[in-house]
Amino acid sequence: MASAKASVATRRRARVNLLPFFLLLPVMVVFLAVFAPAVIHIFLQSLWKFDSFRLAIVRDLTAANYVKFFTDAYYLNVLWLTIRISLIVTGISLVIGYCLAYFIFYRGGRFRTYYVLILLSPLLVTVVVRAFGWLLFLGDNGLLAQFLKFVLRTDSPPRVIFNEQGVILGLFHVYLPFMVLAILGSLQRIDISLPMAARNLGASAYQAFTRVTLPLSLPGVFTGSVLVFVLTMGSFAVPFLLGGGKVPMIAMQVYEKELVFINWPFAGAMGFILLAIVGTVIIFSGRALERGKYGVVFQ
Amino acid sequence: MKRKIRVGFTVLTIYNVIIYLIILAPIVAVLLASISPSEAPVFPPNGFTLKWYLYAIGNSLYMGAFGISLVLGILTALSATALGTLSALALVRYRFVGRDVLQAFFLSPLILPLVLIGVALLQFYSLVGIRASIFTLLVGHIIITAPYVVRLVSVGLAGFDRNLELAARNLGASAWETFRRITLPIIMTGVVAGAAFAFIVSFGDVTLTVFITSPKVVTLPVRIFAYLEIRYDTFIFALGSMMIVFAAIAMVIIERAVGLGRVFGIEPRGR
Structure with missing residues (x-):
């Protein structure tokens, strides 16, 4: 009896703990699928070189863009x-x-x-x-x-x-x-x-x-x-x-x-x-x- | 002594009248200039005509942009409100690992400069190979408006008596019934305020939209912005006036529905 009650309680707690995840799911889809990768990508790109003759991005890691600004x-x-x-x-x-x-x-x-x-x-x-x-x-x-x-x-x-x-x-x-x-x-x-x-x-x-x-x-x-x-x-x-x-x-x-x-x-x-x-x-x-x-x- | 106070009061009043005139000046000027017959914009108007309005209404380029802005604003308001309300419920009601981090993450678009978000989305869309459409604009607008909804709904949830639900x-x-009949009605003001705010931001945004727009899908503010880069004549004031009138109608609707004061957070304690 007591153990049955306890298992119901744990099951309920487990279910309740998942609810905020489901509530956050839609917003997470937008933010994790688009916003976060977009910001990370643009940050990585800011560390890449730009070839101004060929108008192309060269994927060499450099701080040149920041150095140039300052x-x-x-x-x-x-x-x-x-x-x-x-x-x-x-x-x-x-x-x-x-x-x-x-x-x-x-x-x-x-x-x-x-x-x-x-x-x-x-x-x-x-x-x-x-x-x-x-x-x-x-x-x-x-x-x-x-x-x-x-x-x-x-x-x-x-x-x-x-x-x-x-x-x-x-x-x-x-x-x-x-x-x-x-x-x-x-x-x-x-x-x-x-x-x-x-x-x-x-x-x-x-x-x-x-x-x-x-x-x-x-x-x-x-x-x-x-x-x-x-x-x-x-x-x-x-x-x-x-x-x-x-x-x-x-x-x-x-x-x-x-x-x-x-x-x-x-x-x-x-x-x-x-x-x-x-x-x-x-x-x-x-x-x-x-x-x-x-x-x-x-x- | 009394006279001195009255003088001080008069000075303050005159000062405030002047500031209010400055606040309203550009908007009144746009409205009045739009009825001027001359092609070169003048203020005060040198006559009365509605031809620029007819011209604007007959122009499919601008009316199309107006339609896109309107649809985008409504879609943004609906989806940002739904997403924002759900996440506010999760963030305020529950304690779980990483809650603070997630909250900061969802509110971060408020702090990021809009140009940065614009550049980031443009680059990301082109990297993934998604063409600009009303949906790419919608995602961008959701990102910048959902945080407002999260905050406005969270405020309503913070002062909520959980005993009512129990x-x-x-x-x-x-x-579900409890949510539908008890929770939702109580947080409704925050939800509607969030929707109104999302619509206003989406309908007026240039800074983000100018990056992720495409020649086929252009919102009205961006269209006006692009026009002003090249030309400056009375026609654009008719378009501007139409946006002002539309904003005024929206304002009346919001005032009737929830009270504008709540949308801007100036009446936290209600009337």
């Missing part, structure tokens, strides 16, 4: 440009996004949800359409050019598109919602009675903000910054459309090397260099976040 |  002045410049633009975009979104999140949370009142929805609505429209909307304002016959022509009394006003500024504006517009969402998330988690207590105890509004609210919202600031930085580093369509070919960010270089010059090993190597930078940022920030008990990035 | 089983419900 020794060629052009690619070092691409890397620096990408990092610089990402830092600038992160900084601008942080300052503007924080004010916006603060306003939505503390002054939004019953319209708070609507403010957030308007902020997020551009995310539903493909990035291509959002980028070319800017051409209407910033293009050569756009509103801004006409305004500058009028104000500066010149026929060739300074351009703010098809250069770095245009790309920064476009990227800021695309990634601002992510920053605001992250900061809003941490503002929501602050116990509202804490800044109120500070005020009650004699702190000025400014003091209550800098000493209580701001420090408590830092996890959101941190998460948002990492998110925007990582997304900007890998951005492709905006620098392509608003950079006018003069702002070669790294993802665009991958595209060009892959599809125009068909130097696949080098394109793959650049992809992995990008991943290495992004991954390092995420891992280090993840550690910092854990130390501060602030949970996971992307949450 | 009670159902105690009262005689089968395992």
Whole structure:
């Protein structure tokens, strides 16, 4: 009797242990049959040679593609440009996004949800359409050019598109919602009675903000910054459309090397260099976040 | 003192109005520019016409791309949601060897740059000898959207009271009935939110799709992207407007079904 019961229990446990495997099976098929081999293959390929005369890949193991990236002045410049633009975009979104999140949370009142929805609505429209909307304002016959022509009394006003500024504006517009969402998330988690207590105890509004609210919202600031930085580093369509070919960010270089010059090993190597930078940022920030008990990035 | 606060408030309000104008500017501009009769795009519009819309609707190249985007978006939403929900159930509910590794593996496409995934898939397809079709696009889109579903459903499962299921089983419900009548309805918001997110990402993606597309199977964003590389005229704004209107309709449907706030995770505690 007792042994029969035990065998039923073991059989049930064995069956239960197989269930998660069956649940994961469909996703594993896609990820193990396509995703994992594709990524491994492209990594191996990035260690192969490319014969630029015969336009063929030679299967010799070499780190030449990586060495070339870090020794060629052009690619070092691409890397620096990408990092610089990402830092600038992160900084601008942080300052503007924080004010916006603060306003939505503390002054939004019953319209708070609507403010957030308007902020997020551009995310539903493909990035291509959002980028070319800017051409209407910033293009050569756009509103801004006409305004500058009028104000500066010149026929060739300074351009703010098809250069770095245009790309920064476009990227800021695309990634601002992510920053605001992250900061809003941490503002929501602050116990509202804490800044109120500070005020009650004699702190000025400014003091209550800098000493209580701001420090408590830092996890959101941190998460948002990492998110925007990582997304900007890998951005492709905006620098392509608003950079006018003069702002070669790294993802665009991958595209060009892959599809125009068909130097696949080098394109793959650049992809992995990008991943290495992004991954390092995420891992280090993840550690910092854990130390501060602030949970996971992307949450 | 009070006056000072009011001034500060006014400044903050004006500031936010300006930022909101900037946020909406390109989208409003695209909508308005599309009704302009001139071939060169202008804003504000110099007249009213719907000819660019008629031209777009009559153009089989672009309507075909629109159809492909739509079908691909729906297929991606359905399959990514099914796969993602099943794996979220396994990852949240069960403890087994390698669970953390698998979870990190399934969420990794969120961290990998899309260009890298694009290059990797293109190379892999050509290595294996698979021709580009809507199915190769679908696999790519599942890879980049399933992680979102896994996360959104996991959040719903984490706050789940298992006693409800135990009670159902105690009262005689089968395992399937319990899932169908108890588990699924409770995690439904997360599932629908995941599907909506998957559709939005799939419908708008350029960065991944541009690599794995072929001349015969092109999505609308990639088609617009390719057009903009060569030409820039009012016609493309009519196409852009159609995508915006479509996104707005999708937004209303999602808002009615689950609430957009949930899709973007801004209302975790419900209304």
